[in-house]
Each structure stands twice: as structure tokens, then as C-alpha cells.
Amino acid sequence: MRRGLTPINLTALTLGFAFLYVPIFLLIIYSFNESKLVTVWAGFSTKWYGEMARDDALIAAALMTLKVALLSSTVATVLGTLAGVLLARFGRFRGRTLFSGMIYAPLVMPEVITGLALLLMFVAMGLARGYFTVMIAHATFAMAYVAVVVQSRLATMDRSVEEAALDLGCPPFKTFLVITLPIIAPAVIAGWLLAFTLSLDDLVIASFTTGPGSTTLPMKIYSQVRLGVTPEINAISTILVGIVTIGVVAASLVNRRAALRRERDERLAFAKT
Amino acid sequence: MTFGAATREATRARWAARASLILKPLQSALDAFPPSRWLMRRLDRRALKGRLLAIAPPYAWLLIFFLAPFAIVLKISFAEPDVAMPPYTEVFALIEDAGSFFLSIKLNFSNYLLLIEDDLYLRAYLNSLKIAAISTALALMVGFPIAYAMARAPRRWRGALVMMMILPFWTSFLIRVYAWIGILKNEGLLNGFLQWLGVIGEPLTILNTDFAVYIGIVYSYLPFMVLPLYAALERMDESLLEAASDLGCRPVKAFWVITVPLAAPGIIAGSFLVFIPVVGEVVIPDLLGGSDTLMIGRLLWAEFFSNHDWPVASAVAMILLLILVIPIVLFQRHQAARQEAAR
Numbered sequence: 001m002r003r004g005l006t007p008i009n010l011t012a013l014t015l016g017f018a019f020l021y022v023p024i025f026l027l028i029i030y031s032f033n034e035s036k037l038v039t040v041w042a043g044f045s046t047k048w049y050g051e052m053a054r055d056d057a058l059i060a061a062a063l064m065t066l067k068v069a070l071l072s073s074t075v076a077t078v079l080g081t082l083a084g085v086l087l088a089r090f091g092r093f094r095g096r097t098l099f100s101g102m103i104y105a106p107l108v109m110p111e112v113i114t115g116l117a118l119l120l121m122f123v124a125m126g127l128a129r130g131y132f133t134v135m136i137a138h139a140t141f142a143m144a145y146v147a148v149v150v151q152s153r154l155a156t157m158d159r160s161v162e163e164a165a166l167d168l169g170c171p172p173f174k175t176f177l178v179i180t181l182p183i184i185a186p187a188v189i190a191g192w193l194l195a196f197t198l199s200l201d202d203l204v205i206a207s208f209t210t211g212p213g214s215t216t217l218p219m220k221i222y223s224q225v226r227l228g229v230t231p232e233i234n235a236i237s238t239i240l241v242g243i244v245t246i247g248v249v250a251a252s253l254v255n256r257r258a259a260l261r262r263e264r265d266e267r268l269a270f271a272k273t
Numbered sequence: 274m275t276f277g278a279a280t281r282e283a284t285r286a287r288w289a290a291r292a293s294l295i296l297k298p299l300q301s302a303l304d305a306f307p308p309s310r311w312l313m314r315r316l317d318r319r320a321l322k323g324r325l326l327a328i329a330p331p332y333a334w335l336l337i338f339f340l341a342p343f344a345i346v347l348k349i350s351f352a353e354p355d356v357a358m359p360p361y362t363e364v365f366a367l368i369e370d371a372g373s374f375f376l377s378i379k380l381n382f383s384n385y386l387l388l389i390e391d392d393l394y395l396r397a398y399l400n401s402l403k404i405a406a407i408s409t410a411l412a413l414m415v416g417f418p419i420a421y422a423m424a425r426a427p428r429r430w431r432g433a434l435v436m437m438m439i440l441p442f443w444t445s446f447l448i449r450v451y452a453w454i455g456i457l458k459n460e461g462l463l464n465g466f467l468q469w470l471g472v473i474g475e476p477l478t479i480l481n482t483d484f485a486v487y488i489g490i491v492y493s494y495l496p497f498m499v500l501p502l503y504a505a506l507e508r509m510d511e512s513l514l515e516a517a518s519d520l521g522c523r524p525v526k527a528f529w530v531i532t533v534p535l536a537a538p539g540i541i542a543g544s545f546l547v548f549i550p551v552v553g554e555v556v557i558p559d560l561l562g563g564s565d566t567l568m569i570g571r572l573l574w575a576e577f578f579s580n581h582d583w584p585v586a587s588a589v590a591m592i593l594l595l596i597l598v599i600p601i602v603l604f605q606r607h608q609a610a611r612q613e614a615a616r
Contacts, residue, residue, distance in 0.1 A: 009422035010422070012419050013426070024452060108604055112593075113553060201447065204555055244440075
């Protein structure tokens with residue numbers, strides 16, 4: 001039995017990550033293609049980015065998507081964090097089984113079902129369809145993801161700190177605010193980021209729940225893709241991939257630094273006692 | 274402690290002593306009085322109220338926007354399509370007759386009958402299940418070696434490897450599916466590459482076939498399979514494999530009797546995370562599949578957006594939910610059990 005990277009393991013990693021990344025790299029490379037034909041290389045050019053910047057409908061869709069994503073991810077983070085705390089800390093309460101069912105089911109529920117169900121609900125409630133209904137829909141399915149992220153962080157967290165605060169007479173809500181929340185903050189931020197990108201990405205649920213005049217970027221891209229592959233879509237895709245990559249990498253670096261700092265603080269605290 | 278603070282402390286203590294002189298008898302009098310006991314209990318319940326306050330918002334939100342909508346889908350699946358907005362007839366109506374009110378319930382089973390009579394729907398359901406089952410197996414076969422290698426990589430690499438596995442999951446699903454169109458097309462990059470190598474003379478038709486759909490699904494859902502597998506494999510104690518080999522167990526057998534059972538929670542979670550959503554997949558069969566790639570999600574989409582037949586779309590969704598309710602409940606049980614184990 002050999003530890004570490006055997007040749008077989010190294011091959012699996014190389015092939016696996018090549019499978020994941022080569023299509024994305026090809027997409028990025030061909031966004032700089034001079035030719036209108038996506039698959040024939042005709043020299044370097046950034047003209048498709050210029051074309052994209054002049055497409056007003058596209059810019060409007062991008063702004064709409066951003067607005068929906070910012071609002072829905074914030075709502076999802078507040079509700080999802082609460083839900084995560086309930087699952088991890090509240091023990092048994094009446095209706096817990098139903099609650100955990102409603103948290104885990106959206107993770108696997110096919111989007112066509114969620115989208116149709118939410119649309120019919122909005123129609124029944126008499127809500128005018130538009131960015132607001134898309135926002136509610138996104139918050140609903142994203143809060144499940146936030147809840148799972150927060151709950152798994154709470155499960156691995158050292159509870160003795162919370163218990164110490166409660167024993168010293170700190171009210172539960174204050175304990176949550178000053179002790180628990182700062183400790184799980186990285187998970188909450190990760191949850192927000194996840195909710196944000198899920199909303200940015202979503203095509204199916206947005207298509208069902210949106211109304212006239214509220215076209216999101218994925219809907220716009222989808223309708224163009226069905227007409228054919230164009231370098232302009234490659235250009236938009238490249239920008240989206242770039243934003244998400246920078247965001248995720250930055251967040252993980254910040255998280256890592258925070259973790260290191262906390263570790264150092266804990267060591268110092270021990271050294272003092 | 275400053276002088277001022279000390280006097281304040283003293284004053285407070287004096288007042289507290291005076292107050293207790295008055296309050297003590299009052300308290301004992303109140304204690305003897307039954308309603309006050311009820312009041313004290315109420316005050317104890319304030320903590321309980323705090324709990325309720327924390328439980329209520331997410332609970333109510335999910336009830337209204339996740340659970341209740343299914344009841345409405347069920348209701349509308351019994352309606353008739355109508356040229357109106359919303360485009361269906363009312364199932365429940367209050368009818369006034371000679372001064373008294375009746376609740377009229379008009380259940381229309383024709384949507385469900387259509388699903389039985391037209392074998393298009395049955396074939397679509399079966400084909401979706403078939404495609405989901407095959408792609409789950411493919412994702413497991415592709416994902417297991419990757420997850421295994423990640424879990425055996427040097428510790429300082431693992432964080433970066435997990436990050437690299439998550440990153441594509443964060444980037445747009447639609448864009449990642451779109452990327453494959455340019456690769457798999459007849460005049461696409463893969464055919465160009467293979468022709469340049471001289472492996473094939475004529476371009477292969479890959480795009481718009483079921484094969485392209487499998488590639489797209491495995492590609493898009495791979496992180497959902499790899500990450501739970503990795504979580505299970507990473508926790509595995511390697512000394513078990515050493516012990517097995519010391520006792521003369523061959524590596525292949527050790528893999529089946531030790532590694533696979535220990536990875537079982539990851540295999541189960543990953544398979545659910547791929548299988549259930551894929552049954553209702555729309556975008557991948559639409560962009561990569563041919564016009565004959567029949568999947569139920571795509572059919573539902575067409576009923577809703579092209580035919581504007583909301584009641585039939587609702588009936589299709591209800592049956593799909595009925596098919597998926599068992600795997601969804603099993604998945605939820607599995608997750609809840611894992612969460613209990615983690616506590």
C-alpha cells in the first residue's frame with residue numbers, strides 16, 4: 001500500500017481536471033477569435049467584447065440579473081442561516097422532520113417542478129410577475145444551500161464556547177450574535193456567495209417565474225445559443241467565468257487568512273493562561 | 274474602582290435591600306396566589322418564545338413558497354385549459370342557488386388520461402429514468418478515481434484540489450453546457466482534432482445524440498458526485514488497507530470489502546444528487562440532444578412555454594414528483610442521519 005500520489009492516482013487527477021477545465025479554456029480562447037465561426041481560428045481580436053458592450057438588451061439583462069442576485073442571496077442568507085442554526089442547535093422541535101425535509105428537498109428537486117410550482121403560487125397569490133417574483137423564487141431554493149453550509153459548519157464548531165457564554169448568563173440571542181455568528185461568519189459568507197452565483201446562473205426557475213420585461217442574462221444567453229454559437233456569447237461567458245473565479249478565489253483566501261488569525265489568537269490565549 | 278463608582282455601588286445595594294424588604298412579602302403573597310404562578314411560568318416561556326421567533330421566519334417562508342405551491346400544482350392539474358389569464362378553469366367555485374351557497378368542485382381527469390393514452394409521455398418518463406440511471410453510473414465511474422486520488426493526495430494539496438473541483442460548479446451551468454456545443458459539433462474542435470490526428474476520415478456525428486447528452490450530464494454533475502465521495506474517502510483510515518494487505522488480502526479484494534463499504538455514504542449521497550435532478554433535466558437534452566432525445570422535463574417545458582397548457586404541465590409535474598418522491602425521501606433520510614452522526 002503506497003501513500004501519496006501513485007501514477008494511477010496522478011493520471012486520474014490529470015484526466016479528471018482536464019475534463020473539467022479544457023472546455024472552459026477553449027471557450028475563453030475562442031472568445032478572442034477574429035472569425036465569426038467559433039471553431040476556426042482566424043487571429044486574435046477583442047472585437048466581440050466591443051460588440052457585447054454595445055448590446056443594450058444584453059447590458060439591461062445583466063443589470064437585472066445582478067439586482068435579482070444581490071437581493072435574493074441576501075434574503076437567502078438571512079433565512080438560510082436561521083434555518084441552519086435550527087437544524088444544528090435546536091434539537092427536537094415540533095415539525096422538525098417536515099422542516100429538514102423542506103431544507104433538503106430543494107437541493108435535489110428538478111428545477112422544472114420548482115419553477116412551475118412557484119409560478120402557479122405567484123399567480124394564485126395575485127403577485128405581478130417580474131424581478132420581484134424571480135427574487136423570491138431564487139431566495140427559496142438558495143436558502144436550502146445556505147442552510148446546509150451553515151449547519152455543517154455548526155456541527156464541527158466547538159460548542160463549549162457557546163456553553164461558557166450561556167453559563168455566564170449571556171442571553172441566548174446575544175450569545176448567538178457575539179459568539180456564534182463571528183465564528184461561523186466564513187460559512188455564512190460562503191453561503192451568500194453560493195446563493196449569489198446560483199441566482200446568477202439560474203435559467204429554468206427564472207424562465208417560469210419572470211414576467212414581461214424582466215429578462216435575465218441566462219435567459220438572454222439561452223435564446224441566443226438556441227439560434228447558434230457566436231463569439232459574442234463566448235465573450236459574455238468569459239467575463240462571467242472571470243468574475244466568479246476572482247470572487248471565489250478571493251473569498252477562499254480571505255477565509256484562509258481569517259482561519260490562520262483565529263488559530264494564532266487561540267494559541268496566544270492559551271499561552272496567557 | 275473610583276470613589277464615585279464605589280458610592281454608586283453602595284447606593285444600589287441600599288436600595289436593593291429596601292426593595293427586598295417590600296418585595297419579599299409581596300412575592301410570597303403572590304406565590305400563594307395561583308394566577309401569579311401562571312405568570313411566572315409565562316415568563317419562563319419567554320425563552321421558548323425566543324425559540325419560536327427564530328423558528329417562525331424560515332419555517333413560514335418554506336411552507337408558503339416551497340410546500341404550498343405543490344398543493345396548487347395538484348389543484349391545477351385537475352383544471353381545464355382556458356383561453357384566459359391565468360389559462361385554466363377554476364376547480365373550486367362558490368355557487369349561489371336559491372339563497373344558499375354550494376362549493377362546487379370540478380375535477381377534470383382528462384390531463385391524467387392524456388398522460389396514459391398518449392404513449393409519448395410514458396416513453397418520456399421511462400427514457401428520463403434510463404438516462405438518469407446511466408449517467409449516474411457513468412458519473413460514479415468517472416468520479417470515483419478522481420475522488421480517490423484527491424483523498425490520497427498530500428494533505429497540503431487537498432484544499433486546492435477541492436477548490437478546483439468546486440470552481441466549475443460555481444461557474445454558470447449554461448455556459449459549461451454551451452462550451453460543449455463548440456467541441457462536439459460536426460465541424461467542431463473534437464472532430465477537427467481527431468481528423469488532424471488521422472484517427473477518423475469523416476467527422477463523427479456526436480452533437481444532437483444521446484451520447485452528447487451523457488457527456489453533458491456527467492460533465493455538469495461531476496462535482497456533485499466527487500465531493501461527497503471525497504468527504505467519505507478522506508475520513509477513511511488507511512491502516513485498514515495496510516492491515517488487509519498484511520493479512521494477505523489482494524488489493525482488488527481489499528478495494529471491494531474495505532474501501533467501497535466505507536465510501537458507501539458518499540456513493541449514496543452522490544448518486545442521489547445526480548440521479549434526482551437529472552430525471553427532470555431540461556437544458557442539457559435541449560442544447561446537446563437531438564430532437565428525438567425524449568426527456569420529461571423537456572416535454573413539461575414545451576407544454577408550458579409552447580402549448581401554454583398549464584393544466585397538462587401540472588399533471589406532468591405531479592406524476593414526475595410522484596416518481597421522485599421515494600428517492601427524495603430516501604435522500605432526505607440519509608442526509609438527516611448523516612447530520613445526526615456528525616453531532
